[in-house]
Amino acid sequence: MSYSVKVVKGQFKLQxxxxxxxPNQPIRDEHGKLCGITNPRRVVHHHSYGGEAPxxxxxxxxxxxxxxxxxxxxxVAYKALFIPFRIHCPDCLEKNTPxxxxxxxxxxxxxxxxxxxxxxxxxxxxxxPIRFINVEFDGVSTILMSYLLGKTNPEIGMKVRPVFRTKxxxxxxxxxxFVPADTxxxxxxxxxxxxx
Ligand SMILES: [Zn+2]
Numbered sequence: 001m002s003y004s005v006k007v008v009k010g011q012f013k014l015q016x017x018x019x020x021x022x023p024n025q026p027i028r029d030e031h032g033k034l035c036g037i038t039n040p041r042r043v044v045h046h047h048s049y050g051g052e053a054p055x056x057x058x059x060x061x062x063x064x065x066x067x068x069x070x071x072x073x074x075x076v077a078y079k080a081l082f083i084p085f086r087i088h089c090p091d092c093l094e095k096n097t098p099x100x101x102x103x104x105x106x107x108x109x110x111x112x113x114x115x116x117x118x119x120x121x122x123x124x125x126x127x128x129p130i131r132f133i134n135v136e137f138d139g140v141s142t143i144l145m146s147y148l149l150g151k152t153n154p155e156i157g158m159k160v161r162p163v164f165r166t167k168x169x170x171x172x173x174x175x176x177x178f179v180p181a182d183t184x185x186x187x188x189x190x191x192x193x194x195x196x
Contacts, residue, residue, distance in 0.1 A: 005046050018044045051087035054098050059176050060169030062196030064105050064162055066140065067096035080141040101137065102195045105162050108138035109178065114154035125174060133178060135160065149189050150179045163192040 003016030020042040027036035049056055058065040066083035074092035082089075082096065089096055112134040120128060131148040148154050149163065159181035168191055169175050177192065185194055 003044055012046065012048070014046070018046075052085050055085040056171045056173075056175075058100070059164055059173075060166060060171060062102075062164040062166045062193060063100055064102045064176070064195070066099050066101045068099045069094065070097045077141070081137075081139060082142050083137070083140060083144050084142065086142075101140070102162070104139070105137055106195060109135050109160045109162060109181075111148075111154050111156055111158040111160060112136040112143050113156060114148070116153070133160070135178060147174075147177050148179070149177045149192065150183055150187070152180050161194065163188055163194060164196075165191050166193045166196065167191045 003014070003018055006013045006015070022040040022042070024040065025038045026034055027038065029035045055065045064083070065085060066081050067086050068079060068081050069077040069089040069092065070079070071089065071092045071094040072078060074089060074094065076091040077089050080089075081099065081101065083101065085098070086096055088094065114131060114133045117130045117132060118128065120126070120130060124130075126147060131154050133146055133148050133154050135144045135146055137144075146162075148160065152158075160178040161181045161183065163177050163179050165175040165177075179188065188194070
């Protein structure tokens with residue numbers, strides 16, 4: 001399957017095969033009687049990151065980006081920080097300002113809650129059991145979902161630090177993970193570094 005997506009004058013231009021049909025196979029019962037067929041299809045999805053692109057670029061660069069409402073007339077959320085990265089303020093609907101919060105995250109990230117999953121959905125690329133953690137940062141209005149790397153199990157209140165897949169970034173949310181705050185750089189999993 002070969003395909004490419006380019007951007008020309010602000011629009012996605014697709015070339016190649018995005019839908020590939022493959023030969024099917026009969027399904028037969030114990031007596032050799034036909035009772036069905038397989039129907040293999042491969043599909044390449046493409047996603048526009050739109051206004052969230054700086055967040056995913058940041059992960060590959062070893063930086064964590066949030067957004068902030070800078071609308072003085074916003075009664076509820078003026079100066080509120082949001083991560084996950086919210087393009088627009090949910091209260092006044094004005095466009096938020098992107099803000100690099102890496103240093104704040106390095107200093108104050110801690111586990112708000114967690115869950116450990118023994119099983120996963122299709123296409124999971126994370127090591128199992130997956131230790132999902134909800135991460136809280138001082139002064140941030142939202143809680144970020146991520147996962148814990150390393151040998152230690154999460155605990156509520158545990159201090160953690162963000163790590164980034166900077167060597168071969170996938171430009172997806174799995175480029176961001178957390179480790180216990182006292183982890184040494186040499187003990188990080190392959191491909192991950194502390195912030196740059
Ligand atoms: Zn607002």
